[in-house]
Amino acid sequence: MTDNNDTAGSGREPAEGGAAPGRVVGTPSPAAEKQLLVSEDISAPAGAGEELDEKAAKRAERVVALFFLAAFAGSVAFIAYYIGWSGRDGGMHGIDRARESNYWLGGMMALSFLALAIGVTIWVRRLMTAKPIVQERHELQADAQTRREFTQDFLEGAHDSGITKRPLLRRTLLLAAAPLGLAPLVLLRDLGPLPEKRLRHTYWGEAVKKAQAEGKKGVRLVVDGTNKPLKASDFASPGSMITVLPEGIEESHHALNQIAKAVTILVNIPADQIKGGTEKNWTVNGIVAYSKICTHVGCPAALYEQTTHHILCPCHQSTFDATDGAKVIFGPAARSLPQLPLATENGYLIATGDFPEPIGPSFWERG
Structure with missing residues (x-):
């Protein structure tokens, strides 16, 4: 009679029509030999202390900037449609075009937030180093040494994030975020009509x-x-x-x-x-x-x-x-x-x- 354990642990392929072999308890997992994130993957972060590949980082930087520009375009389109196109002839405040206005406004705002979120995600995953951070707990009132260390850590974090090193990302992020900050102010119009005649x-x-x-x-x-x-x-x-x-x-x-x-x-x-x-x-x-x-x-x-x-x-x-x-x-x-x-x-x-x-x-x- 054949020993099933020997067959499972031998690594041999089973006979045609037989059951798939199982892994013997205690042996290394075959998944450990596989690379889950390849170096060309735009979402793969660098390891602790590892310097970024500047060529790949530049490529990722351009991709992130494109998403930030898309977020900016969506926000501007939202504001332009709300003020301009939806306001003509009664526009979004008329009964006939309320559904159309909701589709356009919701779609533009969703595009802005989605593009901004994707850009930030790629930035974090591809352009920030995976540096371990240890947080120590002390008294609530920080002393001068702690404040100096915080300032140093903050500046190091800003440097590691690339926001000070990569002006293209910083500028496009600010460009994308500015209309999103104005959008809630535009929506204040729906709190009530302005005095008119x-x-x-x-x-x-x-x-x-x-x-x-x-x-x-x-x-x-x-x-x-x-x-x-x-x-x-x-x-x-x-x-x-x-x-x-x-x-x-x-x-x-x-x-x-x-x-x-x-x-x-x-x-x-x-x-x-x-x-x-x-x-x-x-x-x-x-x-x-x-x-x-x-x-x-x-x-x-x-x-x-x-x-x-x-x-x-x-x-x-x-x-x-x-x-x-x-x-x-x-x-x-x-x-x-x-x-x-x-x-x-x-x-x-x-x-x-x-x-x-x-x-x-x-x-x-x-x-």
């Missing part, structure tokens, strides 16, 4: 100007959802409320953003109940138009009590008196709902101008 006007004003340029008195009101022009006779029942928009708003650029600001409610109030806070010249047979955006935090003031003629915001219970210029009678809102000037033309309800004051909360872009 965009909410001082809505699409009502633009639509009225277009209509008047065509020889009309104003722009017709259309019912939200059906886009059907509304006649005064179609809305003759007191106690009713309906949401309207300016005619043609769906054809405007970035229509969703325009609709969000221009949405308006019509309420029909008995003429004898209209009070002094309402601009009566802007009403038609008791029909009054107010902005639908609550002046508290911008929720839609979409509820209406027919018996009291109160407009309610369901978010925080702000209540407005539709008979008295939509003044606040309850809740946290601080301003009345702006009133839209109305008239009729060929029997249709029209708006003859924009809201006289900015819509929405006071903290919105009302610069």
Whole structure:
């Protein structure tokens, strides 16, 4: 009978179809004879006390510099896209291009961090010597000798790292890191919009100007959802409320953003109940138009009590008196709902101008 141990330890190849031989316990591992990191490997560090091959180090230095330049390019592209391309025509702050902007911004920032990390990794693995460092523990308060030793060790470490010896790496690293430091400052823009005057006007004003340029008195009101022009006779029942928009708003650029600001409610109030806070010249047979955006935090003031003629915001219970210029009678809102000037033309309800004051909360872009 054949001894399996002798066969395993003899180093002979097994017979065809037989089991692979095993290594006898106590014999050296064949892995010790293999070189895991060859000298040409760009990630192989030099050993303790070993001087770097300057030719290979120069090659690695150029590779690292290229990665740092790629990181710089990605950071600059991130800032340029955020400020320039994504800001045109509403850009990344518009609904239509939000996903595209996220892809571009995320991709550019990922490229910058990845290139910077790869460059630093190659720098550490290929251009720094593998020098053992022993850390001794002493009292927390260092004496003068310790401080001198620390300074010496620091300078030696800086020399060993190559940052003082290789100006190309130092400059490209600083070049790559500078835009990354600016990127968070650029993103501060998303903490809130800068004071601007965009909410001082809505699409009502633009639509009225277009209509008047065509020889009309104003722009017709259309019912939200059906886009059907509304006649005064179609809305003759007191106690009713309906949401309207300016005619043609769906054809405007970035229509969703325009609709969000221009949405308006019509309420029909008995003429004898209209009070002094309402601009009566802007009403038609008791029909009054107010902005639908609550002046508290911008929720839609979409509820209406027919018996009291109160407009309610369901978010925080702000209540407005539709008979008295939509003044606040309850809740946290601080301003009345702006009133839209109305008239009729060929029997249709029209708006003859924009809201006289900015819509929405006071903290919105009302610069």
